Amino acid sequence: MAATSTYLRRESAGEHLWLPVAAALIAFAAAAGYGIAAGELDAFYVALSLTACIAVLFDFRIGAVLLVLLMPIAATTLFPRSLMGFTGLNPVNVLLAATLVSYLLRGRLQRAGTFLPRPLLWLYMVPIAAAGLLGARHVGDIAPIFYETEALNFTSAVGYIRDMALKPLLIPVTAILLGAAAARSKKPERFLIPIALSVWVIALVQIGFVAVAGIKLGELAATNARDFFDAMGMHANDLGRLYAVAYGLLLFVWWETKRPGLKLFLFATMGVIAFALALTFSRAAFLGFLLISAVFLLWKFNAKTVALAALGTITAVVLAPGYLYRRVTLGFDTGNLDDVSAGRIEGIWEPLLPEVFKSPLWGEGLGSIMWSSPMQTGAILEVTHPHNAYLEALLDMGVVGLVLLLAYYWHVWRGLRALAGAAELSAEMRGLFQGAIAGLLCFAVTGMAGSSLRPDTEFAYLWMAIGMMYGVYARRPAG
Numbered sequence: 001m002a003a004t005s006t007y008l009r010r011e012s013a014g015e016h017l018w019l020p021v022a023a024a025l026i027a028f029a030a031a032a033g034y035g036i037a038a039g040e041l042d043a044f045y046v047a048l049s050l051t052a053c054i055a056v057l058f059d060f061r062i063g064a065v066l067l068v069l070l071m072p073i074a075a076t077t078l079f080p081r082s083l084m085g086f087t088g089l090n091p092v093n094v095l096l097a098a099t100l101v102s103y104l105l106r107g108r109l110q111r112a113g114t115f116l117p118r119p120l121l122w123l124y125m126v127p128i129a130a131a132g133l134l135g136a137r138h139v140g141d142i143a144p145i146f147y148e149t150e151a152l153n154f155t156s157a158v159g160y161i162r163d164m165a166l167k168p169l170l171i172p173v174t175a176i177l178l179g180a181a182a183a184r185s186k187k188p189e190r191f192l193i194p195i196a197l198s199v200w201v202i203a204l205v206q207i208g209f210v211a212v213a214g215i216k217l218g219e220l221a222a223t224n225a226r227d228f229f230d231a232m233g234m235h236a237n238d239l240g241r242l243y244a245v246a247y248g249l250l251l252f253v254w255w256e257t258k259r260p261g262l263k264l265f266l267f268a269t270m271g272v273i274a275f276a277l278a279l280t281f282s283r284a285a286f287l288g289f290l291l292i293s294a295v296f297l298l299w300k301f302n303a304k305t306v307a308l309a310a311l312g313t314i315t316a317v318v319l320a321p322g323y324l325y326r327r328v329t330l331g332f333d334t335g336n337l338d339d340v341s342a343g344r345i346e347g348i349w350e351p352l353l354p355e356v357f358k359s360p361l362w363g364e365g366l367g368s369i370m371w372s373s374p375m376q377t378g379a380i381l382e383v384t385h386p387h388n389a390y391l392e393a394l395l396d397m398g399v400v401g402l403v404l405l406l407a408y409y410w411h412v413w414r415g416l417r418a419l420a421g422a423a424e425l426s427a428e429m430r431g432l433f434q435g436a437i438a439g440l441l442c443f444a445v446t447g448m449a450g451s452s453l454r455p456d457t458e459f460a461y462l463w464m465a466i467g468m469m470y471g472v473y474a475r476r477p478a479g
Contacts, residue, residue, distance in 0.1 A: 135365020240285020
């Protein structure tokens, strides 16, 4: 990790800050004029984005905080996918670009350091980008059903690269900017507050969505309701995994902190997380929640934690409705593994296995399931994802890509382990990295039934912790 310790430096703000501020004010006026003339909702988002950009130009850390608050809901329909007709130009991306520019304007890249840590760049981002270029030549081979159902927002190679490769890679960039902000803060643990607040934002959006829809919880737990949250922009399993990792981070911080106010706030936040997670009725999320709780109990084993675990278990057993049990035990009554997997084994995995050997070393490109032979012949369920993170990596990036991605996560594991017990860190920061280790285990296990080894919003909180990890290492003297 020493190699990453110089990629951020603490330097004073540039003396010509008024120049970008003036430019931002001019852009704001121009955008406002356009909005008035066009009379469209885009005007609100343009004005809001540029107003935030002005604040960010004064201190990029403002942008980092805003990005933390928005990252979990960036994939929802709350935000437009385009502004002024430009796909990909949305408020979150505009804020990210402004934050990055603000960071660069202050000369953060001077000296020998680099912005992106080398393991992140070479083990993770470059292989994903290469797989994106490899898959771009297959855009014309994608099964027509995905265009007919508007499951995709592109029809060209350029749009494919934008959505499949570049857009996901913005998540690690956001994480690094968070790390940069933490590295330049006297108390990086203060960033735990916006991280926790972001949970409230996405959870309240989800709870409000359910309330407005007026759906009964028993109906929400049904197998045919798995796509209920698609109208919100995220699948139930994606939301569930998002909450599970957030729970892991905050659980360990809650245990470690000695500050009563923060402890109470985190306890309330975890209560909201538990309720929102339950509403997803995602079995993968339930598994992740239980796994993280088991890791916590193992690491913090004493009479108090055992009592808390027993109380939580008894409460869950008493209050859990019957339809929750039916959801968790789906397929158990038949004894058929395919039923337990919700059709993944026979409907997705078995037909896809021969595809791995078509290009075993470097794969067929990102999203290769969409033009695979089983998809073209109708021998597989019409899905854009293999519902297994490791199978997806083999199909899209081959053995080479899978090994590189796993090597990166091993690098993250080692970095988190080193910080989880670092005596020089505050109790809250140690708790954050302990929770991140539990979240990484959740990521690895639940990836067997979905998710991706590539960056995705559902593991936004894991990436926040990774960014904070790099930020802490950047604070240490080089050498």
